[in-house]
Amino acid sequence: MSKPTVFVLDPYHSEALKKLQASPSVEAVLRDDARISQWRSEADALMIRSETRITAADLNEAKKLRVIVKQGVGVDNIDLEAAKERGVAVCNTPAMNSESVAELTIALALCIARRIAELDRRVRSGEAVNRSHVLGMSLYKKTIGVVGMGNIGKIVAKKWKAAMDGDIIAYDPFASEHAWTEIEHRRVTDLNDLLRDSDVISLHVPLTKGTKNMIRKPQFELMKSSAILLNCARGGIVDEDALLNALSEKKIYGAALDAMETEPPTTEAYRELLKNGNLIMTPHVGGNTVENQIASGTKVVETVLAVLEGEEVSNRLI
Structure with missing residues (x-):
């Protein structure tokens, strides 16, 4: 059986990406990968930040998608109702920023x-x-x-x-x-x-x-x-x-x-x-310290891996 594929659609700190790529249980597709535009057809999980909007139309196409994890607290860039209807878990990183x-x-x-x-x-x-x-x-x-x-x-x-x-x-x-x-x-x-x-x-x-x-x-x-x-x-x-x-x-x-x-x-x-x-x-940089980007990015990776393994996580919104 093929590994679940995690698409990273927005910038993440290199330390967090290293942790994702080191996991033997998933395949990571980073932003510089030629396959990044194919996430709607191939992604089992998404790692995003505020830059990317996930719409109802996106979710209707993303038949394999199981979980979206947003770095940060606000999730107004994700259509939560559509995610709920599709059975897609949505998580964030509360209190990290x-x-x-x-x-x-x-x-x-x-x-x-x-x-x-x-x-x-x-x-x-x-x-x-x-x-x-x-x-x-x-x-x-x-x-x-x-x-x-x-x-x-x-x-x-x-x-x-x-x-x-x-x-x-x-x-x-x-x-x-x-x-x-x-x-x-x-x-x-x-x-x-x-x-x-x-x-x-x-x-x-x-x-x-x-x-x-x-x-x-x-x-x-x-x-x-x-x-x-x-x-x-x-x-x-x-x-x-x-x-x-x-x-x-x-x-x-x-x-x-x-x-x-x-x-x-x-x-x-x-x-x-x-x-x-x-x-x-300032361009929405409240959470942009080296220390916070490492910690919150790592939390996103840990959450993605846990949800894909079927574990319960406290930072799941739906």
Whole structure:
């Protein structure tokens, strides 16, 4: 009997790929293999990231497919209903990215507050910057509002308390009433209360019908003029037209996005937004540290091998 074939459709760290290729129980087809385009007819398993979308049409063609494993938490790039109908298991790697995404979140907050990216761009352009005219803002003792009380939000809160000694406001209508008992915080049941009282607003929720355009014009109207908005979650949570208006009219201090509706972001798609010096945009790299890519990529490989062997895995979604 032939071995199950695992197709790797997106970039994975070389250490994870070595582990996959070392397994005697599967055949690996990597991205540089000429057979990669034949995955719909040949794949027993898929390893993907956010770059690849798996549609209902794909799944209808993929008659052999048994499992899809996505590196990362969000699985909005997979048609879950179609996968369920076809009996295809879908798994992710929850909590693996939490530390690195939280780290980037804090870094972006500091970059906006101290105008680091803006000043770097101006120096590189040859401008003689008068430092007395480009004052930044301190985040010491400031309040962060964390929207989404999951693994990433919790680590952001802990890092904020340790680094800034600031207050924490949390909002999550789905989290247990006992969530975050080890963290000193104020939990609110109305998002508007968080928006009014926070100096920094950090989004850590999945993209769903309920969170689509969660932050739009009425929400920006509630924020302080000195507020910083951070989105290291998913594109679509922030209404980008409303954000453009808020930044252009200085309704908020600044914003940093590691997740956009158009990914990867381009100057063509974001020409107007990128004109704002108080904006930082990074191409969804929250989980992109060497350490995390090795660990989470290895977890994907271990999950694929386990599911193909018929084992139960705790990170299976359907």
